[in-house]
Amino acid sequence: MKDVSSNKFHSILNSIHQLIEADGLCTGDRLPSERELSERLQVGRSTVREALRSLELLGIISTRRGEGTFLESSQSNHIVELLAKYILQGHQVLENLLETRVLLEMGAVWLLCDRLKEEDLAELFEMNDQLLQVEKLEQVVQLDSTFHERLVYLSRNHLLIRIWQEIMQFLHTKPAVLSLSKVTGAQTLWDEHKKLLTAIRERDMVQSLSLVKEHFSPSMFQTVESHSNPV
Numbered sequence: 001m002k003d004v005s006s007n008k009f010h011s012i013l014n015s016i017h018q019l020i021e022a023d024g025l026c027t028g029d030r031l032p033s034e035r036e037l038s039e040r041l042q043v044g045r046s047t048v049r050e051a052l053r054s055l056e057l058l059g060i061i062s063t064r065r066g067e068g069t070f071l072e073s074s075q076s077n078h079i080v081e082l083l084a085k086y087i088l089q090g091h092q093v094l095e096n097l098l099e100t101r102v103l104l105e106m107g108a109v110w111l112l113c114d115r116l117k118e119e120d121l122a123e124l125f126e127m128n129d130q131l132l133q134v135e136k137l138e139q140v141v142q143l144d145s146t147f148h149e150r151l152v153y154l155s156r157n158h159l160l161i162r163i164w165q166e167i168m169q170f171l172h173t174k175p176a177v178l179s180l181s182k183v184t185g186a187q188t189l190w191d192e193h194k195k196l197l198t199a200i201r202e203r204d205m206v207q208s209l210s211l212v213k214e215h216f217s218p219s220m221f222q223t224v225e226s227h228s229n230p231v
Contacts, residue, residue: 108155
């Protein structure tokens with residue numbers, strides 16, 4: 001798996017978004033070439049290419065063979081904007097968002113049981129094994145977060161990914177409720193991830209969904225309770 005800084009990658013995505021706004025690009029307009037983006041953002045072309053692939057997966061841009069990369073309609077973003085307005089402070093909101101995260105990941109797993117490719121599954125197994133190779137809590141937290149992000153990404157459902165990302169962006173501001181790795185541990189996470197991946201490989205949808213639900217509760221919501229009601 002590529003050892004790429006998540007923060008740097010997200011920074012590049014944000015820079016491309018700012019560039020689109022600065023250039024006044026509208027739906028249907030063509031984006032600058034990879035080479036021009038690389039020069040303007042001062043990053044490698046391979047990095048730009050990977051960022052553009054992510055934007056295409058999210059339905060923000062589209063690539064037309066022999067023509068270039070074009071900006072797509074922003075109408076599909078309205079649901080994300082509505083969600084952003086809902087995100088407020090408070091225990092009930094946190095619990096609702098966490099429940100929604102669980103439902104979204106169950107939805108992603110439901111799709112994966114039908115469409116996940118063997119090479120993608122192998123990648124997830126490899127990512128999970130990295131949990132047993134680190135000792136620091138922050139490393140475990142990052143690996144767990146990356147695993148779940150990749151799991152959702154591989155569902156290849158643009159809207160599901162967008163809503164999940166919006167929820168996780170808010171939860172990143174609430175570290176105490178972000179990751180199960182803070183209340184379990186690397187070995188437990190590895191075991192649960194492995195069971196889930198095995199069920200997905202066997203196309204056992206019922207077992208896969210059950211494992212996702214078990215993976216998140218009750219420890220996640222106990223963490224919310226302790227965070228919302230400090231002693």
